[in-house]
Amino acid sequence: MIAPFAGKRVLDLSALAAQQPHGLAIAMAAKLAAQFGATVVRPVPERGDSLALLPPILPDGSSALARFLLAGRTAGDGRGRFDAAIGDTGALVGIDAALTVRISVFGPGEDPPMSELGLLALSGILSAVHPEGGVPHRLAGHQAAYATGLAAFTALAAGLRAEMSDRAEISLFDTACWVNWKEVATVLLLGSAAVARDKMQRADWHTMRATDGHVALVYMAKDWPALRDLLGDPRLHDPRFATQRARGEHMAELDALMAPWFARRSRAEITAATQRKRVPVGPVLTPLELLDDRQHRSRGFLDTQGVPRLPVLWDGEALTCVMAEMDHVT
Amino acid sequence: MSRSGGPLAGVRVVDLGWLTAGAASSTMLLDLGADVVKVEGPGALDPFRDWTGAEAGTDWWNHSPFFNFTNRGKRSLCLDLKDPRGLAALFRVLEGADVLVENYRRGVLAGFGLAPAMLRQRFPRLVIASISSQGEDGPERDMVSFGSTLEATGGLASLTGPADGDPAVTGRNINYPDQVVCLFATGAIVAALAQRDRTGSGAHLDLSQRELTSFLLGEELIAAAAGVPTPRLGNATAAEPDEVVVPDGDGWRAVWASGSAMVRDGITLATAAEFVAGTAILHAPDGQPAKGTPFGFGTWPAGIAHGAATLGADNRAVLLEAGLTGSDIDDMERAGIVATQPRRARSE
Secondary structure, three states: OOOOOOOOEEEEOHHHOOOHHHHHHHHHHHHHHHHOOOEEEOOOOOOOOHHHHOOOEOOOOOEHHHHHHOOOOEOOOOOOOEEEEEEOHHHHOOOOEEEEEEEEOOOOOOOOOOOHHHHHHHOOHHHHOOOOOOOOOOOOOOHHHHHHHHHHHHHHHHHHHOOOOEEEEEEHHHHHHHHOHHHHHHHHHHOHHHHHHHHHHOOOOEEEEEOOEEEEEOOOHHHHHHHHHHHOOHHHHOHHHOOHHHHHHOHHHHHHHHHHHHHOOOHHHHHHHHHHOOOOOEEOOOHHHHOOOHHHHHOOOEOOOOOEOOOEEEOOEOOOOOOOOOOOOO | OOOOOOOOOOOEEEEEOOOOOOHHHHHHHHHOOOEEEEEEEOOEOOHHHOOOOOOOOOOHHHOOHHHHHHHOOOEEEEEOOOOHHHHHHHHHHHHOOOEEEEOOOOOHHHHOOOOHHHHHHHOOOOEEEEEEOOOOOOOOOOOOOOHHHHHHHOOHHHHOOOOOOOOOOOOOOOOHHHHHHHHHHHHHHHHHHHHHHHHOOOEEEEEEHHHHHHHOOHHHHHHHHOOOOOOOOOOOOOOOOOOEEEEEOOEEEEEEOOEEEEOOOHHHHHHOHHHHHOOOEEEOOOOOEEEOOOEEEOOOOOOOOOOOOOOOOOHHHHHHHOOOOHHHHHHHHHOOOEOOOOOOOOOO
16 A cells, blocks of 8 residues: 555644635645545634635535545544644644644745735736736636645655654745746846846747637747648748747737637647647646546546546556545534 | 755655756755756757757857756766667666656657666666656647646636636746646655655656646536536635736736735846745855745755756766776767767757
């Protein structure tokens, strides 16, 4: 049985977190610890468990988020000795654990009020999802918190394996900035002018309408000749579209020329045609479509209730699922 | 800066990772204290060496800002794996390794004679982390994808963007699945090392970025399976329908129930006090900005001991450690199997 952390007792303090982003990040880290074999205890305060009430709400009135994020815990009140505890500053006070994993907004100091939208704004991720002429948009779901949960689990796993008596620090803001490193690295490595030039001259990726939805139009400079020839419009040979920089400068015109080709075809037709040319275009799939996605189905990624297994196969096998128990639900 | 120790002290990693998904996962292992040897070939450089800012006419392969940013602190071995002697040398290096990280296009590793099944048999204690777009198998295993393609096929794009407009992807500046897979893959690799501590057996980890992208929308998948609609909501969420992003002077401001924050771009982020004080980007000992790490320990704070090594700078040291003789290495250098420069010029 694959259970790297079997025998390790981990305290999940997500229900006691003062703010929702912290709670979600703690719960993600604890979920991974449970799925990798640790015994994870999740005490719930008398005031209730706000995470267990978060949308989406299922027809039976329960939370789909709780089903995904909070299953697989062992009941308990947090007393006793733990190998590790994950929480925010306040929740970790008085906890008896060799390793404490602290989730914060900015690291040192007191946490200011913060939301996931705020983290995406402050870290620059919002500005990356900013269509020309439109409003910056958040990444769907709970990406800011869940990414921090992934980072927290990695620190937790390393500390557990090394049997550390220590405190690991994970900042929601730093994790979001770590994810969004490329633009700020460009500023620091090549200068602000390079970023400004990049923005003006970059043929950035976006989605295009098809007959039955959208596809993501993703291509590098090397892919352009194949894409251009596939679309077959002689106007695409115009010098205004000859280089990636020129295409970026004339993106609206380029899109207007390309759009009809996409709009006449289905996502499957577009994907098949572009993939034959090794251009990395793909269909925009909804959660409902993913339930019957042939790649996910082939790899046994989702169960019949849409619950995903861990996104790793271990010598070709899925880790034993621990999602069946819902003993946390208040 | 001297730096030894960390939770993965003593763990040896062979890094066949390219660009972000593979190479930054290995960097995170390094940041936990592992020794990482990045292996490239004179005909198979990490594409980040030939990237923006690497000036033609110089030894550009050693001066790519983004390569050096991501790969700081690793040792560099440049070995032609297409030559049987080069492959044999890599096998010697793997005999002393704990972890192999790779994110080649599926089939390329096997093409080098390094199929995971063979490696598992030959090096039973080795943890092999294969990071790929779609996974090791399945009908779409060979579908060509960048990170933002996977945002589409993994479900994220359908839920991102304006409620009444087109779905959106993060694009080249983030390629979100390429980033988050590093955070998850590193944790999975550490878990596999913990399992090996218990059992003596390594593992082959098959990590699909598309699956991770969908996994991070787990509640939406469960809702969809129960017949609950999963619409695109723009900047609002079902729990917080009033969250918005509004114009604010020349820029934008995110507003939620208990606060608001400016929407930063990279330029404003670079000088923000909390960013400068944070660990997302650190500095190598030579002062150059370098990839940071999103966690630290009281006894092992985030930090960088070494900048990027030049290509092949550690050829001799690594191969001697692996048991090759100086004479073996001399022969392979003369044959161009062990090298310190690429065989090609910089691409235009």
